[in-house]
Amino acid sequence: MDTITIKDIARALNLSTSTVSRALRDSHEIKPETKRLVTEYAERLDYRPNPIALSLKENRSRVIGVIVPQIANNFFSQAINGIEAVAYSRGYHVIIFQSHESYEREQLTINQAVARKADGLLISLSSNTSDVAYLKSLQDKKLPIVLFDRVSKDLDGPCVTADNFGGAFAATEQLIQAGRRRIAHLTLPSYISITQERLSGYRSALEKHGIAYDESLVRYAGFGQDAVEPIIDDLLEQSPDAFFVASDRLAIGCLSALRKLGIAIPQSIALIGFTNITVADLLAPSMSTVVQPASEMGQIAAEQLINLIEGKQHLVKAETIILPTRMIVRESSAHQPG
Amino acid sequence: MDTITIKDIARALNLSTSTVSRALRDSHEIKPETKRLVTEYAERLDYRPNPIALSLKENRSRVIGVIVPQIANNFFSQAINGIEAVAYSRGYHVIIFQSHESYEREQLTINQAVARKADGLLISLSSNTSDVAYLKSLQDKKLPIVLFDRVSKDLDGPCVTADNFGGAFAATEQLIQAGRRRIAHLTLPSYISITQERLSGYRSALEKHGIAYDESLVRYAGFGQDAVEPIIDDLLEQSPDAFFVASDRLAIGCLSALRKLGIAIPQSIALIGFTNITVADLLAPSMSTVVQPASEMGQIAAEQLINLIEGKQHLVKAETIILPTRMIVRESSAHQPG
DNA sequence: TTGTAGGCGTTATCAT
């Protein structure tokens, strides 16, 4: 891939590189005639300034590093969608890194992003990350960082999350109002913020309705490929009359397990996190669904980060931004309790 | 983000930058003592070579540009997964671009990737791309390009695809063997290669079993948000006795539409493209599924590209690599014809 | 209005 540079143009037109550079940047101190000559020639040769040279000079890359647990996940791929839309519109490129839910790999990939001179980082923490000292040290070195979705209260600086508390509260209350009392909660690993917020919303809803919190109804499921079936089997020994499930994958596993066992559970499943409504409709028409604003979250996080990068601190909302979730209550769910 | 450079080290240790550079690269012509001094100091200050400066010097970015129609799509996000695994292991980074199924945006993003000095491009064509002259001109400029999944026969060079013909053939034959004769085919836009290959497999299977090809049983659906329901309604007027559907999204739309109409269609749906088997099981237990090797496709495409970039032409498989698909035949599908 | 020179961080070449 042989490229044409400012030098080539200068040589061809018998000008100095600085004149060409200025002409291309439309400087006022260049004679219109010369400008025309240069721009026309550049156009004809399809000249593109070398962004790498620029980066070196300006000491910035115009690249945003995004670190997510996994790409092949509806929520994150939609969030990335939102991030890209904003980033590109503001002249940044996006490099995506996966932590694969591992603290070690998260460190490594963040290191990579830093080494690659990303201008800022957008991070959703892995489920095995409890120590954010490393991120703190990067912040101290003035690297702009915005956390989204899976955040940490141990880290200062802007965060963007969904209203996990509110969403979980609403979903749980929905089940209670349908007459359920022993609502099992199948959720993600306990480290991550969203798990804690959702658990908290679940407990608050129980409390509001005078239902005692029963720890034996709560199960944490890892990510890997660990099957959901045994967990459901185990939960069933506590004779729950409903399930509040904390992710798409878990919900599908839960439905699958229950179907295998021949257990019909009309109106007794609620879910937070589903992003494909048609699938949800087909899978379980009576299941209430709390939808997270994935793409919007990405957009807002990206905006915050870019404002930070560009020093527009005043445009950065202090600390945590909480985005509303949207609950979809299924018809049948309201009508046929029992 | 203040960074430490080779210069800082040189100054601190009273050495020249060249000595430091050589020491860090473990050159034999540096005294062990000096080496130790330098590496220790570098370690302590957490020195990282600036990849941008290196890129400028070596005239390459170690970045691979990936252009896909959309990220938020199971198939592509899994393919990207495979691409990243290979790319990172070989020292490349990946920048992802979306064409959003638009020819114009595809051109723009490819331009971006080129301007950003990507060392090579991995492309899955948008559904509106029929003219690949632009890509050809890039190839002529010696830019390594590998197409995957949605390829073009108008472009020379390596391609990686799934065995769409074979998969479609098998799926169609499966329906025929279950006693179906009027098999509708709901598929993607007609431009893209996978549509043509699948149509061809479908037709071959019909032909083999002496069933006349009936154009009125075939429908092309765009991507956008165009509802599948009206298409199904329309198709039903041709009184099909089975459906062979060409993507996850279309399959879900198809199932949803049929359910709304109260039409039960045991053993009469086959699908190519599904990536989440559990969901498929739950949605339609009798549906046969042809699974595409998404991640593997990404891996192989990335390998090919990197070999091209690094001049290992002899390691690049000539022209098209076709990966086998995997068909999952559901129990019920085989037993209860009719 | 245009040209010259220096620097961004690194490495390769050519001294010493």
Add this chain to the structure above:
DNA sequence: ATGATAACGCCTACAA
């Protein structure tokens, strides 16, 4: 064994 210098492509302060 180490240092000085030039070069990658671009921009800009300073000169002319």
